[in-house]
Amino acid sequence: MTEALLDIYRRAVSQRLSRFELARVxxxxxxxxxxxxPPLIDVSNIEVRDPVYIATLELINGLLPMxxxxxxxTGEYELVPVSKLVTPxxxxxxxxxxxxxNISRRV
Structure with a gap:
């Protein structure tokens, strides 16, 4: 690959969450x-009280301060807010x- 293609690839990858980062968050x-x-969303109207379910809802709504x-x-590290990496x-x-x-819980 040429350097220009590598640069485009790096920029595209750096702007999204990998599946591993998603699972970790x-x-x-x-x-x-x-x-x-305490949950960051109102859980009074949610049927499922599972922590993974609630954490996923918080991530979808962009409420996680992670x-x-x-x-x-360059060898340095940068902190990237999770809310910037969650794409549509x-x-x-x-x-x-x-x-x-939700469907599997009803069966």
């Missing part, structure tokens, strides 16, 4: 919730997971 927040942290530490090419595609993907979660 949801898992970390779910652990906080299971240890007694950042990801990412290495730069990720929100649709997570919403479809939550919908299937």
């Amino acid at each position: 949801i898992g970390a927040r779910a652990l906080q919730l299971s240890m007694g942290a 950042s990801i530490l990412r290495p730069r090419e 595609e990720v929100k649709r993907y997570l919403s479809s997971i939550l919908e299937s979660w």
Whole structure:
């Protein structure tokens, strides 16, 4: 690959959450919730009280005050807020997971 293509690829990848980062963020927040942290959304009208479900809803709504530490090419690290990395595609993907979660609970 040429240097220009690599630069385009790096910029595109650096602006999205990887599947591993996504799992880590949801898992970390779910652990906080299971240890007694207050939810950042109103859970009074939510049928499912699972911490993973609530953490996913918080992520979709952009309420998580978390950042990801990412290495730069210079060897330094930068903190990137999770809310900047959640794209509409990720929100649709997570919403479809939550919908299937609700359907499976009804069966």
